[in-house]
Every structure is written in C-alpha cells, then in structure tokens.
Amino acid sequence: MELVVALAIGVLFTVGVYLVLSKSLLRILLGTNLITHGVHLLLLTMSGLKTGAPPLLGEKAEAYVDPLPQALILTSIVISFGVTAFFIVLAYRTYRSTGTDDVEGTKEERQQ
C-alpha cells in the first residue's frame, strides 16, 4: 500500500513541477496545488498507513495509529487552502490588469 501511495506522490510531484514550469498563470497555479497535494500525501504516508486502531482510549486495541501526522496534515491543508485562495485572486487581478495570463506577457510590460 505504501508503495502505491509513494508512486502516486511521485506522479503528483512530476505533474506539478511540469505545470509550474509552463507559461500560463492558471497552469502554474494548478501545478502548485498538485505539489501541495503530493506533500500532504507524503506526510500521511511517512508515518505508515493504517498501523492500528484509531487513537481513542475506548478502543482497547493492540496498536494505535499515530495521530500526529494527521494533525499536521490538517494544519497544512488549511494553510495551503488559504494561500491558494489568495493566489487565485492575485492571478485574476493580474489577468485583469495586464490582459493576459501569459507570464511572459507581464514581463514585456516591464521593458516598455
């Protein structure tokens, strides 16, 4: 199971990096999203997937899942949610004021 998830993380990173390297703002945005998804999955996988019962006292199980990575992911998801929202608005404002979502286009603006 870990191996499959690890491969998925690799795919997410690859696609994310590919998108970030493109010229269109929207693609860059989606790329950063995919990379953060990859990172969150990585965080989850690193502590081992489903190693025991939920970490509740009433379960009386032999082994429990480590709850910390899940708390970390939750924090990280919330943060990336906020940053993504900001990034989208920023990209939209840039599109409105420059009239293009091509990153090269905003550069030419500067040379004039």
Place this chain on the structure above:
Amino acid sequence: MNNLLVLPLLIPAFTAVILIFLKERVDLQRIISAVSVFLNILVAGIIVYQVSTKGIQTLYMGGWLPPYGIVFVADMFAALLVLVGAIVGAACLFFSFASIGEERERFYYYPFFHFLLTGVFGSFLTGDLFNLFVCFEVLLVASYALIVLGGSKGQLRETLKYVLVNVISSSLFVATLAYLYAATGTLNMAHLSMRVAEAGQGGVMNVIAVLLLIVFSIKAGLLLFFWLPDSYSAPPVAVRALFGALLTKVGLYAITRTFTLIFIQEPGLTHSLIAWMAGATMILGAIGALAYNDLGRIFNYNIIISVGFIAFGISVATQDSLNGVVFYLMHDMVAKALLFFLGGMIISASGTDRLKEMGGLIRRYPWTGWMFFVLTLALVGVPPLSGFAGKVMMVRSGFGQNHVALALIALASSFIVLYSLIKVFQQVFWGGEKREEQVKPLHYKAMMAPAAVLFAIVILMGVGAETVNGYVSQAGAVLADPALYINAVMKE
C-alpha cells in the same frame, strides 16, 4: 513554565484582529497600533531580563510536556531577536504613519503589519519545527498582502513571483518535515537534537539537513536570493524596511537554530556547504551592489551581502563566531531598517530613485546626509559603531579556524559595502541639484523621528558594546553548547 512567552505572539495577533473591525477609523487604528508595539517592546524587555537572570525560559502549550505538544523556548538568542524585532517593528510603524498614505491605511495595512510581527516573533520563540512552519506561513501570507497592497502592475507581477517561490519552498519544507518525522519520530527541536545524536547523522539525516538548508536559504536569501532584489523593490519604503530588517533575519535565525542545535554531527558536510553558499552570496551580492544605479536595488543587494556575512559566521561555528552572529544580526536589523528609512526620505525629497538624477541634498537635508554617512560607516564596521563588534568576532574566528579565504572575502565585501554606499552618498548629497522642480516631503519631521531613534540605537550599541556583549555571549554560549538548550526544554 513562563506564560509571558506567549505574549509576543498574542499582542500583535489580537491587535490585528481588533484593527480589522476599525477599517474606517484610521486615527483609532494608529493609536491602538502604537500602544501595541510599545507593549511588545515592554514584554520583550521583560523576557530578556528574565532570561538573563533565571536562564532559558520555556512554555509548554496546554501543559503537554515535551516531546509531546508544542513548546515555546526563549533562550537569550531568541529573546534578544524578539526585543530588537519589536523595536524595529515600532520604528517601522511610526515611519508608516508618516509615509504610507491614507489609502493603504484604510485597506488593512495595519492588520497585516501586526500579523507579520506575529509570525516573526512566533518563529523566533517556537521550539517545534512544525510550529516554525506555521509561523513562517503567518508571516509569509502577511507579507504577500503587504507587497501587493496598492495593486499596481509592478506590484502584482512581483507578488506573483514572490508567492510562487514561497509556495514551492513551503511545500519543500513540509515534505522535509515528513521525512524528518519518519526518520526520528519527533519534531520538537530539543528532542530532535537528542535523536539525531543517538541515531548518528548519516545518509537520510544528511539529505534532510540539506533540504532544510535549502528551504531556509530561500527565505533568508542565502545564495538562493534570485527573487529578493525584484520583490523587495515593489512595495513602499516602510514595508521594504520591515522586510529588509526582519524577513531575511527570520530565515537566518532558522538556519542558525537548525545547524547549532539539531544537525551538528557532520559539520564537514553541512557547515562547509553553508560556508560555500556564504562566500558565493557575498561575491554575487557585491557584484549586484556595484552594478545597479537605483537606490532600491543597491540597498537590496546590500541586504544580500550581509546575509552572506552572517552565514559565514554560522559556518565557522565557534562560540566566538556565534557571538558575532548574534551581535551582527541585532546590528543588521536596526541598521538595515534605518538604511531604508533614509533611502525613503532621499527618494521622497528628490522625487526619483535613480542616482544620476539626484544631487545636492546636503544643503536642504544636512541631518539626513550625515546620518546616512555615519550609518555607512556602521554597516562597514568602523569601530565606535554597532557593526564593528560582530564583524570583528566573526572574522577573527574565521582566521583562527582556517577559513582564511572566506574571512578575506568577508573583509573584501565590507569594502564593497563602503564603496557602494559612499557612491550613493556622493551622488545624492554632493554637487548641485539636477532636477528643476523641488519635491518637498510631506512629513519630514515625522519620518525623521523613528530614524533618529534607530540612529541612536546604532550608536549606543557600538559605544556600549561591552554591555551588549554580556547578553550576546549568554546567547552564544547556548548556541555553542546545545546541551544547555536541551536540558532546559527536556528537564521535566
């Protein structure tokens, strides 16, 4: 346990939230902000006093003892940086009153300002790597907003780059934390230090160490500073001063903390990597400082040179050089803020930021001119001023530890700083005025007041270096001997 430690985080955070509700009441926003920054200074002063008399202070959030739960730790290094950060923050706030303009003030400038301070103080005080990530994000989101506030095309373009760089580096940070947690099973810095020492720092640990170094270097502008000169040119001067004084220093603080506390087993790899990066940063920064002819960029490349200089001190890693790092960090926070203040006054007095169009300002603004001159000497490290003590400690131990080439580069970079800033001084203040229309700055006295306070601190830190050194060497002792930090955090 010391509940005071959470106040540097809570005061600016609460202030920011309150100010959001007072959007239209700019006068009220100013008063509350001013009260808040003075409270910050007061609390930071008390923390420094407590640390100096009673040793390292800790706070276990929610009573969870380490290694569980989040711990806040104020050793002398963190406490001093919080104090200086609070003072510089207050000065930037008063400079904003005079220069930022009512439009920005009405569109949440002050709330973002205080959120930025929240993130900065949190980063200094936290003793948990994941919490450090969260504090980084707090200050980054606030800084995104501060850069883009105003919404001109240039600002939008620079903010896009700045956000993209930081989103990628934050992702890398979380990925590194995932690896670190998998390898050690903890994220508490003191506990990490013990675990890394037990397990030995081979293979995976070195990868993690280098990844962390990359992440923090992007934030600090150490070698990976490609984003810095453009992004820091976009916002107004008060924001630039805040960024130049505080943001890169947070990255440097994180590098110092990580590589004096956690990854100390293999200095041959990590510390020599920092040394190479420091040397390259100083050289590239020097080239940039010489190449440009507008004020903003020259100052930005001066930030980069000093980042390289401090990293050089970190890589030498003797107690003497770490004392130097602490001293120079404090000096640099104050001096860089002052440099941008004076730069802002020059730009608003001459109506341009191109050196070639300036001249003769010394007749109208003798005080600004002479302050700029003395500040240049302080940044270069001329003895009775604040830059001297830190530089002498770092360079001295650099020569002592066979980092001769690096120490020479560091000395040479000081000459470049001298040359680039004296060039600015000559072209701005000497000769005749080149522009026809004279632009009078609107609030000259209000801008001068915070600059004068920082100027006094630059002089006092230099003249009273012996007193300051008492505190600094207490900070350096903890950095040089991680056992002190670990015992203070893990004792209960």
